[in-house]
Amino acid sequence: MTMRFEGSENYVATDDLRVAVNAAITLQRPLLIKGEPGTGKTVLAIEVAKALDTELIEWHVKSTTKASQGLYEYDAVSRLRDGQMGDERATNIENYIKKGKLWEAFESEKRPVLLVDEIDKADIEFPNDLLQELDRMEFYCYELDRTIKAKQRPIIIITSNNEKELPDAFLRRCFFHYIKFPDDLTMREIVEVHYPGIKQKLVKDALQTFYSMRDLPGLKKKPSTSELLDWLKLLMNEDIDLDTLREKNPDKLTPPLHGALLKNEADVQLFERLAFLSRRESRGPAG
Structure with missing residues (x-):
């Protein structure tokens, strides 16, 4: 056979x-x-x-x-x-x-x-x-x-x-x-296999943040699929979506529970620095 x-x-x-x-x-x-x-x-x-x-x-x-x-x-x-x-x-x-x-x-x-x-x-x-x-x-x-x-x-x-x-x-x-790193569609399938019925809004927001992190130039260790799954598990445990978590502290630059994704202090500092610059640009020059 x-x-x-x-x-x-x-x-x-x-x-x-x-x-x-x-x-x-x-x-x-x-x-x-x-x-x-x-x-x-x-x-x-x-x-x-x-x-x-x-x-x-x-x-x-x-x-x-x-x-x-x-x-x-x-x-x-x-x-x-x-x-x-x-x-x-x-x-x-x-x-x-x-x-x-x-x-x-x-x-x-x-x-x-x-x-x-x-x-x-x-x-x-x-x-x-x-x-x-x-x-x-x-x-x-x-x-x-x-x-x-x-x-x-x-x-x-x-x-x-x-x-x-x-x-x-x-x-x-x-x-x-x-094995190429999973694209957005494949990653959604992987997430659904591990967490059937997960809120799609949470998945959408989490993947957007996840892939933007992976695209950061200079990142020492890109977050992997297993780290994304750990992060989602923590977010589900809070039973709150990313937007709500951010609203609790609008000045917080890194995503909540980012320790599941970023594994060394240099990457955390890099992300915070780039997020700060991005936020300052979006607000425009002070009047």
């Missing part, structure tokens, strides 16, 4: 994203997803696994992660210690082999989704070190003198925040898709 991703109730996938996921599934190539933080790269893998009713195996990459850890790790120190203590476990080397996420995915009875999250956090050689295993769908375990072969190719979704360039040889083996 052909696996196809058509989106899910909890994830608003654009047409081009659905096409990319299904192309990677058909070609049996890793899907490399890029996009700024908050565009739903990691959540995509979770929702693909749910939609296809299959297992999700998550490998969250850190700066210290080595590609070999995705295959397996051999704890020789523990085996030596147990052997010195006369522990019978030491006679079986398999007791000291810790299977990695790639090994888990290879052994799955049903074609799983393997998420390799934030691959660009690791050393530059990390992607190249995985090339052979991803191509051949097998690797050799020296300690067990055994070749571990995939029962079927997992659906591999790899995310990157563009912190560093990935090697060309690695890129050639992937199907690539860049």
